[in-house]
Amino acid sequence: MKFGMRVAIGVFVTSLAGALFVIKDAGKMEIAEEAGRFLAKESCFCLWNGQEGRYVLAELLGGQSYFEPNQALAESDAGKEKLAVVENRELQEGQIPKPSEPLIGDVEEEQPAVEVSSQVVRHKNSAVEQLRESLSVDYLWKNFYIIDSTTSVTKKQFDVAAMLHKNLKLKKEKGKKQILIYHTHGASEEFSDSKKNDINDSVVGVGTELTKELEKRGYSVYHDTTRYDSINGGIDRSLAYNKSLEGVQNIRKKNPGIKVLIDLHRDSVGKGKHTYTTIQGKKTAIVMFFNGMSRTKSGAIPYLYNPNLQGNLAFSLQMKCTAMEYYEGFTKPIYLKGYRYNLHLEPRSLLIELGNENNTVEEAKNAAAPLADVLDKVLSQ
Numbered sequence: 001m002k003f004g005m006r007v008a009i010g011v012f013v014t015s016l017a018g019a020l021f022v023i024k025d026a027g028k029m030e031i032a033e034e035a036g037r038f039l040a041k042e043s044c045f046c047l048w049n050g051q052e053g054r055y056v057l058a059e060l061l062g063g064q065s066y067f068e069p070n071q072a073l074a075e076s077d078a079g080k081e082k083l084a085v086v087e088n089r090e091l092q093e094g095q096i097p098k099p100s101e102p103l104i105g106d107v108e109e110e111q112p113a114v115e116v117s118s119q120v121v122r123h124k125n126s127a128v129e130q131l132r133e134s135l136s137v138d139y140l141w142k143n144f145y146i147i148d149s150t151t152s153v154t155k156k157q158f159d160v161a162a163m164l165h166k167n168l169k170l171k172k173e174k175g176k177k178q179i180l181i182y183h184t185h186g187a188s189e190e191f192s193d194s195k196k197n198d199i200n201d202s203v204v205g206v207g208t209e210l211t212k213e214l215e216k217r218g219y220s221v222y223h224d225t226t227r228y229d230s231i232n233g234g235i236d237r238s239l240a241y242n243k244s245l246e247g248v249q250n251i252r253k254k255n256p257g258i259k260v261l262i263d264l265h266r267d268s269v270g271k272g273k274h275t276y277t278t279i280q281g282k283k284t285a286i287v288m289f290f291n292g293m294s295r296t297k298s299g300a301i302p303y304l305y306n307p308n309l310q311g312n313l314a315f316s317l318q319m320k321c322t323a324m325e326y327y328e329g330f331t332k333p334i335y336l337k338g339y340r341y342n343l344h345l346e347p348r349s350l351l352i353e354l355g356n357e358n359n360t361v362e363e364a365k366n367a368a369a370p371l372a373d374v375l376d377k378v379l380s381q
Contacts, residue, residue, distance in 0.1 A: 120280075140160055163317045179214060181264055182264070217372060224248070252345070263352070284363060289331070296338045301338070308346060311349075316334050
């Protein structure tokens with residue numbers, strides 16, 4: 001039944017393209033035709049693999065995966081945990097298994113803290129050194145990434161040497177905004193002890209701390225505190241990425257010097273997984289860098305083309321390697337997923353998941369300084 005409805009929608013969208021052609025709107029016709037074909041193709045793929053089809057509809061509404069597979073289930077704590085595990089189910093054909101690395105949503109005992117020296121110095125990291133010596137894509141996939149089960153990747157997308165050596169340096173210019181921090185899910189991402197309706201205790205407050213830390217290092221930062229998932233006082237994520245895209249574009253028009261875009265989030269992993277590291281004597285939430293590949297298991301998504309994908313991949317990898325050398329235990333593997341997440345706007349675009357719902361506000365804010373330090377090192381090298 002669901003399959004038939006998706007195919008019917010695909011036929012409808014393609015038919016719409018024909019109507020647009022009659023009124024000579026060829027540009028819209030091409031987009032609608034592409035969307036219709038993609039929907040029909042993805043419907044067949046989803047039916048074959050037993051996957052939910054809602055993410056296909058979500059893509060047509062703005063290019064992101066917005067909808068929970070089961071809304072009633074998602075509303076309960078147990079449901080959130082179950083859905084997180086389902087989303088990260090056993091990696092499918094064409095992906096690299098990571099048996100030693102817990103996937104997002106796995107529930108485990110509290111991770112032992114990793115003490116980092118108060119004097120932050122660079123230490124050789126064996127995994128980073130091996131990657132630099134081998135330039136192996138297989139080694140990169142196995143040791144630096146988690147690849148979502150809905151996503152496919154190709155070796156052509158990962159030129160390891162180019163990613164490691166891409167020049168991402170940003171010359172600091174006083175009086176000109178160069179870094180934008182924003183929050184697509186600013187209204188719905190809080191921490192274990194956050195005070196209700198206190199924006200300073202949410203991921204937005206962490207963004208304020210990150211802004212301060214970057215400004216200490218000489219950058220001029222624009223912190224957009226808009227909560228794009230807040231609609232009429234409630235939470236609605238269904239069009240949050242569309243709204244944040246519009247907001248970011250408007251900010252960039254007024255601040256053309258912005259060259260670094262950071263969408264700062266808080267991860268969701270389910271109850272029972274409290275992870276942190278210890279940096280300079282402080283319990284500190286762990287961060288994860290995130291890339292959208294504009295690809296599903298059935299291949300590329302043409303209407304979500306990302307001209308800056310290689311820059312995005314280089315940026316997150318250099319951030320990850322730098323963090324591993326200066327703050328061991330501070331970062332998870334980079335997470336790769338199929339859509340675009342507004343990362344196409346700049347080569348230096350980054351989506352960061354900082355902490356999770358089991359971290360305290362203090363632990364989350366303690367992550368701002370090392371994260372700013374890592375970013376500064378990548379932008380200054």
